[in-house]
Amino acid sequence: MGDAVELEVAGRTVRLSSPDKVFFPEHGYTKLDVARYYQAVAPGILRALRERPTTLQRYPDGVTGEWFYQKRAPKGMPDWIPTAHITFPSGRSADEMCPTEEAAVVWAAQYGTLVFHPWPVRRADVDHPDELRIDLDPQPGTDYADAARAAHELRAVLEEFGGLRGWPKTSGGRGIHVFVPIEPRWTFTQVRRAAIAVGRELERRMPDQVTIKWWKEERGERIFVDYNQTARDRTIASAYSVRPRPHAPVSAPLRWDEVGVARPRDFDITTMPARFAGLGDVHADMDDHAFSLEPLLELARRDEHDHDLGDLPYPPEYPKMPGEPSRVQPSRARKPKPPAS
Structure with a gap:
């Protein structure tokens, strides 16, 4: 050797x-x-x-x-x-x-x-994250080009809600990661809630291209916004x-004008x-910023109040969380019995 x-x-x-x-x-x-x-x-x-x-x-x-x-x-x-x-x-x-x-x-x-x-x-x-990490994960039938299109719309969502700015990078595979530096005053649960709100807004804007459905059987040929990558002890490969x-x-860290162009x-x-x-580190200025999550948490509150959209399932190894829906995939869920005749 x-x-x-x-x-x-x-x-x-x-x-x-x-x-x-x-x-x-x-x-x-x-x-x-x-x-x-x-x-x-x-x-x-x-x-x-x-x-x-x-x-x-x-x-x-x-x-x-x-x-x-x-x-x-x-x-x-x-x-x-x-x-x-x-x-x-x-x-x-x-x-x-x-x-x-x-x-x-x-x-x-x-x-x-x-x-x-x-x-x-x-x-x-x-106990207080200083980054909101958004994982755009291509599902079967989709590819990097689809993730890039979702990333550009994600950029618009972030800008609209509080003037947030994300720094994009390739996953090293077909996906794209976008990191947003935030003030370290929110819990993992709150950051995850903000990620869910971002995913839902992106899904509303691109319903045929993006999904936030946790169960694979429901995702279809769409880009999955993996909100659970913001849960405690879930991590994403570094730049x-x-x-x-x-x-x-x-x-690879990218500039926004490279997203969808560079492969x-x-x-x-x-x-x-x-x-x-x-070029040096094209994300070198990332630590010079720290954004507020409040606009995204307000979006989450509106989803809950106006659309009755609450929490989503956690990964299977997590303890049951307050307010979390069932972790049983839809195709295996018990169907209600028909009323007796």
């Missing part, structure tokens, strides 16, 4: 063992290729991860081997990488790593980390994360470093 190498990352030296281990067999990309990719985009991904509890999606033997999510900070983690204590919906808790230096990302790559899943909170306040697909794509396959571990060197 080759002798260990040392990489210099923003003043720290990170040791990389087995640098020649192949992580992406289709193109022959190695562990060293992944580490050097993260070295090249380190300022950008640190912006996305800074001070955030982060789950690591690890592939110690590359994308064709076994993989797992590491929520607890790995043993032997350097003392210069801080942690945050977070609580899961189950009531269990853990200390998760919170990158504050560029070298932390390359250090994680040494252990086979491809994808970084940051919480939408900072370690100083782990610049490598995705575990054969061609080593990455989740997901344009961005991988070989092309993103050049883009980053030329």
Whole structure:
């Protein structure tokens, strides 16, 4: 697997063992290729991860081997990488790593980390998200072009309700993620409620193209607004994360004028470093903003009052939540018995 190498990352030296281990067999990309990719985009991904509890999606033997999510900070983690204590919906808790230096990302790559899943909170306040994350997820029969059309309408919705601004990125697959920086004074439940309100408004405007239906059997060939990605302990791959697909794509931050023009396959571990060197982090100004959720929460209140639209189902591993409807998919729900004749 080759002798260990040392990489210099923003003043720290990170040791990389087995640098020649192949992580992406289709193109022959190695562990060293992944580490050097993260070295090249380190300022950008640190912006996305800074001070955030982060789950690591690890592939110690590359994308064709076994993989797992590491929520607890790995043993032997350097003392210069801080942690945050977070609580899961189950009531269990853990200390998760919170990158504050560029070298932390390359250090994680040494252990086979491809994808970084940051919480939408900072370690100083782990109960109040500072990002509203909207996941536009193509369903069978739809593709990236459909997600891009939905994203542009989403941009209009955000602007209309409180002058909110979103920063779009590719998911690394067919989807699009739009992140909105918000003031960290709302709970996970409130942020999820705002995401549902956004999804419903988008569905009203594009009923044949967008859905917020939780049950797959009801979605059809539409873009699903995955509102449950805002629930506690649900995370979305960070900007610049490598995705575990054969061609080593990455989740690429975009300008709005690139949405629908640039394609997901344009961005991988070989092309993103050049883009980053030329343009820098196109989401660099994201942390300079913090919007209010009140206009979206008012929209949610109107939905409840005027249209009797309440909460939607949580993911199956969550405890039953107050006001939540049944989690039984419609086709399996018990039908009322006909009245006796």
